Amino acid sequence: MKNWLLTGLFFMIVSTVFSQGKVTGTITDGTGSLPGANVVIKGSTTATSTDFDGKFTLNSTSSTGEIVVSFLGYDNQTVKFTVSNGATTNLGTITLVASNSNELSEVVVTSSVIDVAKDRKTPVAVSTIKAAEIQSKLGSQEFPEILKSTPSVYASKAGGGYGDSRIAIRGFDQKNIAVMINGVPINDMENSSVYWSNWAGISDVTSAMQVQRGLGASKLAISSVGGTINIVTKTSDMKEGGSVSSSFGNNNYLKTQASYNTGVMKNGLSASVLFSRTAGDGYVDATEFEGYNYFIALGYKASDKHNFQFTFTGAPQWHDQRSTSPLLSDYIKYGNGTDPNIKYNSDWGMRNGEEYNLKTNYYHKPVMSLNWDYDINSTTKLSTVAYASWGRGGGTTTNGGIRGNNAYSTNNSLRTPDGLVNFDLIENWNSGQATTLGTRVPVNGQYENSADTGSNRVNGATVINNTAGISQIASVNSHNWYGTVINLDKKFSENLTFDFGVEGRMYQGIHFQNLIDLLGADVYKNTADVNNNPGYFSTTYAPRPNGNPFISTDYQDRINYWNDSKVNYYGAFTQLEYTTGNLTAFLQGAISQQAYQRIDHFKYAYDNPLAKTGFKTITGGDIKAGANYNIDEHHNVFVNGGIYSKQPFFNAVYPNNASIVNPNLTNEKIKAIELGYGFRSGIFNANLNAYYTTWDDRFTTATDQAATNPSGYYTFQGVNEIHKGVELDVTAKPIDKLKLNGMISIGDWKYSGNATSSRFDVANNPIDGDQPLYLDGVKVGNNAQTTMALGAAYEILNGLNVDANLNYSEKLYGNIDVAKFSAVDNKGAMELPGFATTDAGVSYKWNIAPKLGSLNFRLNVNNVFDKVFINESFTNIFADDNISTSNPALGTYASNGQLYNGVATANKVYFGYGRTWNLSVRYDF
Structure with missing residues (x-):
């Protein structure tokens, strides 16, 4: 009997262990x-990885337990399971949430107007930054940074004024980078510029930002030579809820913001509504600023087929600038x-004892x-957006002069000993008071300012007069802009x-x-x-x-x-995408007509035909193709290429601010090819790209x-460039609380072949x-043609995180x-010294109580070690x-000791910011 009991017990143990x-x-x-x-099954070594379709199968030796799912860039998720002996339990679909993401729904794109690249599917080099990272790490920096x-x-502060920063991708400036907001292009219709000061509040309302390097995945014929943002x-x-936040930092930086969403x-x-105000003195001397941001979104989901979204946003702002790049010798002279x-x-x-800026x-x-998304049926979708913009404003400068000197001239009689504009002297001269320059002479009993600088060429000789003065004026660049994009998405089959x-x-x-300001004149x-x-004129x-x-x-x-300037643009685009198994391929093309x-x-004169030209019409377009192949669940490769015929900017059609069409007018031609490799796993991701x-x-x-050709100009033909390079970016999560990231990009960007210069007179x-x-x-x-970055983020305690980036x-x-x-x-281009900067931050999230929301604290320190560098x-x-x-x-400059860090001090440069900081607190409810 005893033996039977032992045998039975042994059988039960074996059955339990090996079931x-x-x-x-x-x-x-x-x-x-x-x-x-x-x-992985928690507490065991039993683990697996998901396949192409995200599916997994685990063999469990226990009837109950928990699985832990992890993927780099997402929060771990634990799911309980129960399984009978010999049976299979399907846990269904398990959705991971991106680490620190506010709401996954915020970055789900439903409109086919918005061309967002998908990982391991869209064959382009891409980086995506979600709202949580922008919200925490941007701080008081400019949006492109x-x-x-x-x-x-490469992102630069440029002159350092609020919103004056710039960005370049693969060596192409932002005039050749397409910037899209919800599928709508925002590059200026005349010169393709992007003025970030006009979009200073966009970071407040961004749910995700994606950078597609190269020609990108957009179906529109846009300025994506270097990339698309x-x-x-x-x-x-x-979802229903809102937030209230405040941030303050160096140089009296202060930002306050409030937002609320009703939910559906x-x-x-x-x-959804948002309002914010940002103000400060600016890091650079005399760059005070004030900006507001408002955002209103109204939605109506009429049925499962119709969804409407109306948005209205704006960011009125003013900021004093540093638009003149000083001599390196002046930075030193007015330093120590x-x-x-x-x-x-x-x-x-200083003017009457108060700070005053020319710019x-x-x-x-x-x-x-207004966006309208219409699900016609299960295979057909129509997405439409209609938009309008009314830009109003400009930038101040001065014109005229005093005895041949203007207000921007350095080391002249209109400067104080500390290198600042002597506004009191200018005002005294303008109003006829005695000055060290003498006394101004009135014209017809009043002091008249004009474009006259006080120095003129007469019969080949310079003649100085005492009648001219200096005024502060503004160059106004307003616009009215209306547009629409309509896209029909048809799924012919599963593939x-x-x-x-x-x-x-229409622009x-x-x-x-x-x-x-007449600055004292009449x-x-x-x-x-x-x-x-x-x-x-006397009205200011x-x-x-x-x-x-x-207005x-x-x-x-x-x-x-x-x-x-009137620019009308009309275009059509198409794309064919084929997906089967592990392969995704696309072919797309666009054609457009632009009239100037x-x-x-x-x-x-009003009766002169040149007072109003006809429209000059130019055709352009592009053809792009690419393919991505997923070798297995870890490895994928892709290739893409394209040809782009890009219409010229407005000032190329009508050069020299005249109404005569450029005789050398031609489209710019861009050809590009790119290869890429990707690796994905639960703890390590990598992307390697090569482009040409x-x-x-x-x-x-x-x-x-030349004085012999007043108001004349030059144009240059055959200016060609080659941009090639390699890029590697990696992310890793070696342990649960530690995240690492790094990148290196090595470019070789240079001019190709020689060009020619053509000289024209004013006519x-x-x-x-x-x-x-x-x-x-x-x-x-x-x-910068070579850039590198290394970063880490570590969760010290639950809710307490530190991070740093070099x-x-x-x-x-x-x-x-x-x-x-x-x-x-010629010696080519001068190379500036390389430089490294370190940014660091600390975040803490306190979940107050269920249904009471959370408090979020964030400290950012940029350029922690106060590195001085020329950018x-x-x-x-x-x-x-x-x-x-x-x-x-x-x-030479070297033999005379006129160098700074190896750079001749006669160069005109901008320095980057030294150490800056900001502290923010946000209540989410």
Whole structure:
């Protein structure tokens, strides 16, 4: 009997230990499967990885337990299971949430107008940054700076004013980077510029930002030579809740923000609103700023088939600037004589005891859009967006002069000993008071300012007068912009999807100058208007944005110039995507027609045909193709390529601010090819890309400085570039609480072949013959060609996280002026010293109680070690150049000790910011 009991007990133990059941399921991120995710039975060594479709199977030796699912970039999720002996338990679909993500629904894109790349499917090099990272790490930095750890991206503070930063991708500046907000292009219709000050509040409402390097995945024929920045904003159908936050930092930085979302109500309506204010003194001297941001989103889900989203957003702002790049010698002179004062700004001074800046930018660019998504049936979807924008504002400057000196001249009689503008002297001169320069002479009993500098050429000689003065004026660049994008998405089968769409844009730019401040004078005399010559003006306008988003531009007086630019754009696009098993391939093409018209109210008499030109129409387009192949659940490879015929900018069609079409007009031609490899696992991800891009017939122009050709100019033909390089970015999660990231990008960006220079007079008549420009092999300037980054984030305690990022840049060359390469033996581009900066932050999230929300604290410190570095040079003066071209015996900059960190002090440069910080607190409810 005893033996039977022992035998039975042994049998039960063996049966329990060796009984088997299967646990299955599918892992997704809410938008697609996650192949390569780790799945482990908690407390055991039994583990597996998900396959192509995100599916897994585990053999369990226990009837109950928990599985732990992990994937790099997502929060771990634990799921309980029960399985009978010999049976299979399917846990269904398990959705992972991105680490620190606010709400997964915020980044789910439903409109086919928005071309967002998908991992292991869309064959492009891509980086995605979600709202949580932007919200925590951006702090008081400019919006483009959140991308500085992205491969082949170079972000610069430029002059350092609020919103004046710039970004480049693969050596192409932001005029050649397409910036899209919810599928709508926002690059300026005339010159493709992006002014981040106009979008200073966009970081508040961004749910995700995706950078597609190269020609990208957009179906539109847009300016994506270097890449595309896709910004997806929040929508009204977020879950109910809101937040209140405040942030403060160095130089009296203060930002406050409040937002609320209703969520989708029972009647299908939803709403989301946000308002914020940002102000501060600015890091650079005399760069005070104030900006507001408002965002209103209204949604209506009429049925399962119709979804409407209306958004209205704007960011009225003003900020004082440093627009003149000082000499490196002046930074040192107004420092301690050895170390530069990197905050030095030559564009300001004291006026009646108060700070006053020559340069103030002010703008309000509200954008309104209406999206309609119509699910016609299970295989057909129509997405439409209609939008409008009314930009109002400009930037101040000065004109005129005093005895040949203007307010921007350095080391002259209009400067104080500390290198600032002597506004009190200018005002005394303008008003006829005695000064060290003498006393101004009135004209017809009053002190008239105008464009006269007080120095004129008469019969080849310089003649100085005592009647001219200096005024502060503004260059106004307002616009009215309307557009629409319509896309039909048709799924022919499980494998084949077809897209077809049309796009239209109508743009009118309004350009003139008006009077800001007479600086003590009585009147401004305008002689530029041939239809009303002369005109006298004394009404001044404050350089501040108007809060009315629909205000007309007609109420302001015009001086010096007044012209309108009209650009009409019409295009069609199509894409065919084929997916089968592990292969995804696409072919897409776009064609567009752009028409340009110039209207000049001042330069030409009303009855002159040139006062209003006809439309000059130019056709462009692109063809792109690519394929991605998933070798297995860990490895994938892709290739893409394309050809792009890019229409020229408005000033290339009508150069030199005249209404005569450029005789050398041609489209720019871009060809690109790219190869990529990706590796995905639960603890380590990597992307390796190689690219080769040619950019031919790049248009550029320059003013002719010769006294023999007043108001003449140059154009340059055959300016070609080659941009090639490799990029590697990696992320890892070696342990549960530690995340690592790194990247390195090595570029070789240079001019290809020589070009020619053509000289024209003011009437666009050619002068002289074409002259050669020896550009072949010269490095492309103004962007670091080699960049590296290394970062880490660690969760110390539940809710308490620390992170740090190191960024390094080198192979940064001075900005190229192609006109200065007329000599065969030129030295090329000057290389600036490489530099490294470190950013660090601490975050803490306190979940107060269920249904009571959370408090979030964040401290950011940028450039922790206060590194001093030059991040832009606008000249190319070498250390071994002679300090005097007319007297070489004086020696070189190096032999005279006129160097800073190996750079000749005669160069005009911008320094990056030193150490900055900000602390924020946010209550989410």
